[in-house]
Amino acid sequence: MRNKGFRSFGRALLCLCLGLLLGAAAMIGVSFLALGEFRWETVCQEGLLPLFTGGWRDGPLALLGRAAPDVLLALGISLAWQGGMLQLGGAGLYALGAAAAMLCASLTGLPWYACLGVSALAGGLWGAVPGLMKKRLRLREALGTALTAWMAIYALQAFSGLIAWEQSPMPDLFVPALLIAGALALLAWLSVRFTVPGLDLRLLGESEKTARYAGVDTGKTAFWALCLSGLLGGAAGGLDYLLGGVHQLPDLSLALTGPGLHGLAAAALAGGHPLGAAIAAVAVKYLSLGVGAMNGAAFSPEMGEAILALILYCCAALALGRKGGRKA
């Protein structure tokens, strides 16, 4: 187990390094396609420089603080992953959490931690829906989480006209956000590794038959894992709103599928290891902040996101893929 843990850490770090290298290579290719000629200065100043330095622009504290929501979401997804379940509803939970925090902050004026709690609760309840369907009707969680996310995103968008969206009135929350994310990552890892419910969850991830043989109540374990996963996802959206990351509701589907995908990618890159997922989420956030800073003729942020996904995919192939895919 210890070796496996180190391997997950190693994977996350390896991905970061390889990703940066591959990103540079992809930039060169894209600039050549966009401009029809190869200009080293364009690649450096409009592509590589923002990508490498964009994340650092406001210092490490801001980077880690901004990455905190992504870390929470990645943790939520990795918890479900530990139980062998695919949580595809990250974007929906994120949107729901953000909306809940916004409503709570603007209507009640409660302090930020209460708003965060409300968003976590909203996410947890929404995550319980696919959990309940899986427990009662044995409906696949991948389907359930994806469809509930779909519902949440578009329902919120439909209601957005009725709600006045307000900018987060909260003070600078980078330090608490950072602490919360760090503490939850540690807590998630410790509970998965060292507690009885954690072992239940890992056995469920091994296979349902094995878990049942070991005496695990598989339905209950899956339900609670999806609830917790939803809770963390909701908290992630809430935290992002409170940090000032989410600006308005009508953009939800566009603006928030990003974090959903980032969280899934981070959890997958770490193979579901909570600490690995947290580190991978920071790395992904670093790159996506860099992508956001790209603003030139050759590289639009959309192209940047595409390159980011390419980078992550290549990383996954290099770090996780096994040689000779065909099973002997």
Added chain:
Amino acid sequence: MTDYALEIAHVPVQGKEDGLLKVRAGEFRAALAEPSLCALLSAELGGFSHTGEAECTLYGKPFFPRSPRAALKKGVAVVTPEGALAGDLSLTDHIRLLPGMLCGKKKARQKAETLCEAYGFSLDLAEPAGNLSAGDRFRGEILLALLRECRILVLCQPETALTPLELEALAAGLRKACKQGKTVLMLTCRLSAAALADACDALFPEPDDAPPERLDIAVGSVVLEARNLTGGELRDVSFEARAGEILAIAGLPDSGKQTLLDVLTGALPLSGGRLRLNGREINDYSVRERVRAGIACVPGAEENYGFPLENVSVGESMALRRYREPAFQESGFLRKREMTRYAEDTLAWLNIRRGEEETSENRRRCALNRETDGNFHALLILNPTAGLSEDQARDIWNRLITLRDERRAVVLLTADAREALLAGDRVLTLYQGEITGAFDPAVTTEKELGLYMTGRRQDGEERFDEE
């Protein structure tokens, strides 16, 4: 051109440095080998994997198929008990999908029927392959190989899918095929199967067929009593397992053994019937409560023999069904150090070195040790020796016999008629979820048992006459 259709040099045989296996064209030859060697050779010849450990020559030319397709192109078809049939498609559909066989259902059926008649197979061609018995699937694959007009047919461990009588009938069919110019190589780890071929090579020292030693101990009270169990594919299954007795339940793959095991351990709910342990009804007990009540279980390959190691450590696997007991947890926290110490002690006792826990034999030994280490009354064990060599199997049988002599009830669920007769004190046969007969191993032959494993049944009065 050599007279040999197939030559395999550098066969990694135990004890010998360089084994050599030669098969003449038109010959029906058997090779008696350890299961691992059977698997290696069939994978090598069939193009499933390439280890380079054996050097194969086909009609004098080197033969290293990179894929199953490449092997078939050269006319070599390998049939393994795991099989390669798609569960949803019938044999007729499979035939229509063969390369160069584009034809309607009717024509495909006719072709298959002609072949079946020629070789004495009786197969249901319209039924989806997933619903066929293991033996029918095996014969179905042979039929497909013959329709592909392969020159060399390699059968890997046919005895695991077929009963002795079925195997004899198959051998007669194959002999006819050999007369028409096919070459057949049968890789087997069973002497009785190898004896059916026209010639045989022993690639390992012949196993001695003497049964393990038995002590005559009076059979005790009923420990596990099942009455009219229904649930899943089980129909009215009744039996009694007594203290100091090994009750063998023999059934081919898909006969309902796995379901029976799940029902007995509590992983699958019963839809009818009564289950009692030491006279107490345990129908409503959960898996955990049954463990506490004294039902130990070592499952089969599907659950990694109850010793999973993918997401859990060795220590946790060693405490798999008991990690909620105070010895291994304290207010919700796992006592990892205790688990590791327990695992290390056990591994040392079983003489398993660190890093060697993952072989299927060691998984079984670890799980068997874990399950029998506490206070239990009945042990359920599924296919304990499938895929093991003779010596390894003997170790496991001896362990079961020791447990029996300690006055435990052992229920041995197995697909192997020989194992049931060698290790069991009483044998029941299971077919399609129904008990078809009860036998005394001292006076029953493998062939006889095979008949009841494939559907023949004793009369109602006869069925429980021993109880």
